[in-house]
Amino acid sequence: MQRGLLIILSGPSGVGKGTIRKYFETDERLNLAYSTSMTTRKPRAGEVDGRDYFFSTREDFEKAIQEGGLLEWAEFVGNYYGTPLKEVNRLRDEGKNVLLEIEVQGAIQVQEKCPDAISIFIIPPSMEELERRIRGRSTEPEEIIQQRLAKASNEMKMVSQYKYIVCNDDPKLAAELIKTIILRHVELEENK
Ligand SMILES: Nc1ncnc2c1ncn2[C@@H]1O[C@H](COP(=O)(O)OP(=O)(O)OP(=O)(O)O)[C@@H](O)[C@H]1O
Numbered sequence: 136m137q138r139g140l141l142i143i144l145s146g147p148s149g150v151g152k153g154t155i156r157k158y159f160e161t162d163e164r165l166n167l168a169y170s171t172s173m174t175t176r177k178p179r180a181g182e183v184d185g186r187d188y189f190f191s192t193r194e195d196f197e198k199a200i201q202e203g204g205l206l207e208w209a210e211f212v213g214n215y216y217g218t219p220l221k222e223v224n225r226l227r228d229e230g231k232n233v234l235l236e237i238e239v240q241g242a243i244q245v246q247e248k249c250p251d252a253i254s255i256f257i258i259p260p261s262m263e264e265l266e267r268r269i270r271g272r273s274t275e276p277e278e279i280i281q282q283r284l285a286k287a288s289n290e291m292k293m294v295s296q297y298k299y300i301v302c303n304d305d306p307k308l309a310a311e312l313i314k315t316i317i318l319r320h321v322e323l324e325e326n327k
């Protein structure tokens with residue numbers, strides 16, 4: 136069986152990564168599995184442990200780092216976020232194409248470790264629109280919104296580190312573009 140691909144979906148907080156993912160994650164042709172991350176952030180209303188994230192204490196997260204249990208990890212606006220390595224390997228060994236939805240520092244670590252990873256950076260139509268989206272979501276207090284927006288400006292400077300750049304103006308169109316990228320890579324793998 137062919138090992139599954141590793142796909143990185145990255146971009147500033149609030150750009151619409153999660154929204155776009157919803158449009159293509161049920162497309163069976165993509166044979167996708169979403170990698171659930173570990174985080175020390177507190178759950179938002181409606182978030183479910185084990186589905187949206189594995190919510191953890193800082194102590195347990197640091198233990199996971201020390202034990203080499205994470206493919207990548209980063210501190211983002213006061214919280215740790217990381218990708219459990221074992222699950223990614225298990226899914227890829229089963230032939231699944233694994234999707235990581237992660238921020239920029241983590242995306243760079245994954246690309247260093249797995250140069251074949253398909254990295255996609257989502258950009259907003261403008262920084263004003265990014266701000267509207269992050270505020271419109273109403274999930275963070277003002278102080279955190281400010282920190283996330285400051286972080287976003289720096290993250291936008293890292294676009295050249297990615298193989299593909301997709302603008303999320305219309306989420307359905309962005310999802311279609313990403314689907315095309317993934318399906319082409321699946322085809323290339325099959326013809327290897
Ligand atoms: N193309 C779009 N046009 C207008 N609003 C959008 C668009 N895409 C997403 N949104 C809205 O922007 C907000 C942020 O989207 P979303 O939560 O998907 O971002 P995200 O990149 O996954 O954020 P985070 O990285 O913080 O998890 C949501 O309220 C979503 O409905």
Ligand SMILES: Nc1nc2c(ncn2[C@@H]2O[C@H](COP(=O)(O)O)[C@@H](O)[C@H]2O)c(=O)[nH]1
Pocket residue numbers: 146147148152172173176207208209211216217218236237238239240241242
């Ligand atoms: N490096 C990693 N970044 C991750 C991971 N899981 C999520 N994220 C990114 O963190 C920010 C903030 O997320 P939020 O849910 O608090 O809004 C966002 O850019 C996520 O994509 C991970 O495992 N590693």
